[in-house]
Amino acid sequence: MYSVRLWSVRHARGLEKFYSAFEKAFVALHPVWNWIGYERVEKPIAALEKVTKGFLFDCKMCGQCALSSTGMSCSMNCPKNIRNGPCGGVRANGHCEVKPEMRCVWVEGFAGSERMVEGKKAIRIVQLPVDRRLEGRSSWLKVARDKNPPPPKPASPVAAAPSATSSTPKAP
Numbered sequence: 666m667y668s669v670r671l672w673s674v675r676h677a678r679g680l681e682k683f684y685s686a687f688e689k690a691f692v693a694l695h696p697v698w699n700w701i702g703y704e705r706v707e708k709p710i711a712a713l714e715k716v717t718k719g720f721l722f723d724c725k726m727c728g729q730c731a732l733s734s735t736g737m738s739c740s741m742n743c744p745k746n747i748r749n750g751p752c753g754g755v756r757a758n759g760h761c762e763v764k765p766e767m768r769c770v771w772v773e774g775f776a777g778s779e780r781m782v783e784g785k786k787a788i789r790i791v792q793l794p795v796d797r798r799l800e801g802r803s804s805w806l807k808v809a810r811d812k813n814p815p816p817p818k819p820a821s822p823v824a825a826a827p828s829a830t831s832s833t834p835k836a837p
């Protein structure tokens with residue numbers, strides 16, 4: 666809802682605090698997600714994320730949330746889906762050139778970032794382009810997964826041992 670989206674930007678500082686605590690708790694639950702199976706929890710968690718973030722931010726479920734780097738203004742609401750904005754078409758009144766009735770999400774984003782602690786710096790970091798393969802997936806689970814990478818596989822003793830018939834030329 667547009668008015669709630671604007672409210673979220675106005676309360677970016679509080680939401681930043683809440684999200685940082687929420688993320689810590691969600692990531693700490695990694696053993697639970699792993700035990701149940703990330704793919705099994707994907708559907709219900711994505712549905713929950715869609716409802717809550719849809720209400721607060723007009724979330725489009727891009728699957729790679731950047732809210733903490735965009736002043737709590739979802740950049741997927743930009744008609745051009747720009748991850749590093751604003752573009753050159755912002756109107757003099759701060760509205761979007763494509764949707765004149767809407768405030769530019771990046772004008773909102775910079776205003777929101779000014780209210781944040783980490784967000785102030787984060788909005789200046791260049792974001793990767795949107796990866797469309799992640800659309801519809803839970804970005805909460807992605808963060809939990811990314812922050813708990815599987816341990817590297819131990820090298821196989823056979824592969825590690827030098828081969829007796831090795832054809833590698835020896836140094837003279």
Ligand code: SF4
Nearest residue numbers: 724725726727730739
């Ligand atoms: S950046 Fe992506 S996941 Fe985050 S609110 Fe926007 S569409 Fe949703």
